[in-house]
Amino acid sequence: MLNKKSxxxxxxxxxxxxxxxxxxxxxxxxxxxxxxxxxxNTPSExxxxxxxxxxxxxxxxxxxxxxxxFNVISPQQLISGSVPPRAAMVTFDDGLKGIFSNAVxxxxxxxxxxxxxxxxxxISGEIFYSGxxxxxxxxxxxxxxxxxxSTGKEHISKPYFLHxxxxxxxxxxxxxxxxxxxxxxxxxxxxxxxDDLLRASESPYIYYANHLYNHDVALSLSDDELKAxxxxxxxxxxxxxxYTNLFAFPFGQPETTFSExxxxxxxxxxADKVFSSLPNLNYSVHSPYxxxxxxxxxxxxxxKILYQVFYNEMKVNYIFKSLKKLFSGKL
Numbered sequence: 001m002l003n004k005k006s007x008x009x010x011x012x013x014x015x016x017x018x019x020x021x022x023x024x025x026x027x028x029x030x031x032x033x034x035x036x037x038x039x040x041n042t043p044s045e046x047x048x049x050x051x052x053x054x055x056x057x058x059x060x061x062x063x064x065x066x067x068x069x070f071n072v073i074s075p076q077q078l079i080s081g082s083v084p085p086r087a088a089m090v091t092f093d094d095g096l097k098g099i100f101s102n103a104v105x106x107x108x109x110x111x112x113x114x115x116x117x118x119x120x121x122x123i124s125g126e127i128f129y130s131g132x133x134x135x136x137x138x139x140x141x142x143x144x145x146x147x148x149x150s151t152g153k154e155h156i157s158k159p160y161f162l163h164x165x166x167x168x169x170x171x172x173x174x175x176x177x178x179x180x181x182x183x184x185x186x187x188x189x190x191x192x193x194x195d196d197l198l199r200a201s202e203s204p205y206i207y208y209a210n211h212l213y214n215h216d217v218a219l220s221l222s223d224d225e226l227k228a229x230x231x232x233x234x235x236x237x238x239x240x241x242x243y244t245n246l247f248a249f250p251f252g253q254p255e256t257t258f259s260e261x262x263x264x265x266x267x268x269x270x271a272d273k274v275f276s277s278l279p280n281l282n283y284s285v286h287s288p289y290x291x292x293x294x295x296x297x298x299x300x301x302x303x304k305i306l307y308q309v310f311y312n313e314m315k316v317n318y319i320f321k322s323l324k325k326l327f328s329g330k331l
Contacts, residue, residue, distance in 0.1 A: 009304075015320060016303025019310040031078075031282040032070060032088045032309055033275065034062075035292040039106075040098030044189030046131055047096070049138070051296050056102045062295055063110050065302055066090065074113040075207050075244040079272045083285045090114040091275070091292060093211060093248060094130070095123050096189060100196040107205050116200075117211035117248040117275075120236040122191045127181050130215035130250065131188035133161040133169060135180060139187075146172045162257060165220040201240045208237050209246035210271070218249055218258040226262060230269055245272045252277025252292070263289055280312050 036054060038044075043053035054062065066072060070088035077083065090107070092099050095118045107114050122128040136143040137160045144160055150168040173180065200206045212218070213233040218226055230247070237243045247266050251257040254276055266274050273288055280291035299305045307314075314320045 009298075012298070012304045012307040013301065015310070015314055016301075016306035018319070019306050019313070020303065023310060023313065024306075026281075026313075027070070027309075028085045029283065029285075030087070031083060031285040031290065033282065033290055033292040034066060034088065034090050035277060035294040036090070036092045036099075036103070037094055037294075038096045038098045038189075039103040040096075040101070040189075043098070044096075044187065046134065046188040050134070051298075053098070054295065054297055056106065058297060058300055059103060060106045060110070062299065062305060063090070063106060063112055065305055067110055067112050069302075072112050075115055075209070075246055078246075079244075081286055087285060091248070092116045093250075093252075093277075094119055094128075094215065095192050095197075095211075097192050097196070098189075100192045100200055104200050104203065104206055108203055111205060113205045113207065115207045115209050115244065115246060117209045117246070118197075118233070118237065119211050119213065119215050119250070120233050121214040123194060123197065124236075126214070127184055128188050128191065128215060130161075131184045132180060133164040135184050135187050136164075136169065136172070137161045139183075140176075143172055146175075162217055162251065164217065166216070197240060201242045203242075207242050207244045208240050209244050209248065210234055210237060211248050212250055215250040217251060218262050219256075223265060226265060227269060230266060230271075245270060246275065247271040247273070248275040248292070249277070254278055278312075279308070281309065 036059070037052035038047045039054055039056055039059045040047070041055060047053040066088055071084040071086050072088050072090060073083060078089065090112060092103065092114060095116065099116060103114070119128070147160055147163060147168060148156060150171070151163055156163050197208070201208070210230060210233050213229045216229065221229065249258045252275070263274050267288055273290055276289070276291050277294065278291040279293045282290050293308055293311070295305065295308055299308050
């Protein structure tokens with residue numbers, strides 16, 4: 001009998017085949033933005049836990065497929081409005097070391113442009129805030145109680161780390177009397193150094209963009225804090241000649257981690273485009289607000305990549321809604 005993993009793989013292959021035959025032409029009028037976080041043969045616990053890593057050999061397979069089947073564009077083409085049919089972009093978030101140790105070489109070899117949305121505070125050696133709040137929620141049992149009590153709510157939805165504010169986190173750390181920097185570093189793995197950024201900035205295919213100064217949940221920030229984090233990160237990024245004026249929200253989930261008002265704030269600060277991490281195709285290719293589709297190690301065939309591209313389309317397709325009922329929610 002097929003286990004859940006095999007069943008999902010079979011379903012994804014069938015879905016990819018369906019969309020290749022019946023919906024492939026839809027891509028001619030869309031912009032598909034792909035999202036990655038880490039590319040490493042030795043992913044950290046953080047990357048494994050949240051399914052953020054793609055092994056280098058598979059990453060190269062995915063990049064070759066994207067180059068073959070899409071017209072991969074640069075940030076300049078996007079900003080200028082020169083978006084060809086079947087357009088795609090490749091993006092990364094955060095700035096983990098594996099991007100610079102592995103992905104950059106593959107992108108250069110295949111002549112594929114990519115945008116890396118960076119948090120410059122962890123690049124400069126400070127604690128990665130996303131790593132800190134996920135570490136606390138995963139590893140420190142009493143922190144969840146502190147978080148619930150500090151929110152004043154009877155219940156908060158998972159994932160708990162999306163409810164963390166700096167005030168709540170700092171009060172618990174002060175109360176615990178501990179320094180979690182080394183723990184978080186081991187948990188998340190290394191970030192790129194400023195030397196890594198400088199070397200990669202010489203590539204004609206690598207571009208840097210804004211992801212806030214650190215990886216805060218934007219909804220936990222006041223308007224002034226959001227603006228300050230955006231500006232502080234931009235000032236650091238402007239030191240690199242490949243900086244481009246694009247922005248991606250950390251965590252990237254609309255309404256859960258950022259608001260429509262905050263999109264307008266970022267655009268008013270001068271960003272040319274704003275990106276979410278909602279796995280949608282972009283039908284309005286000239287919109288200032290765009291979505292991105294994450295590829296993972298699960299997407300290890302062409303059909304599974306197509307399955308991911310059409311994932312949200314599949315949710316409203318009557319054939320796949322019927323299949324979901326047939327499988328009784330096992331997928």
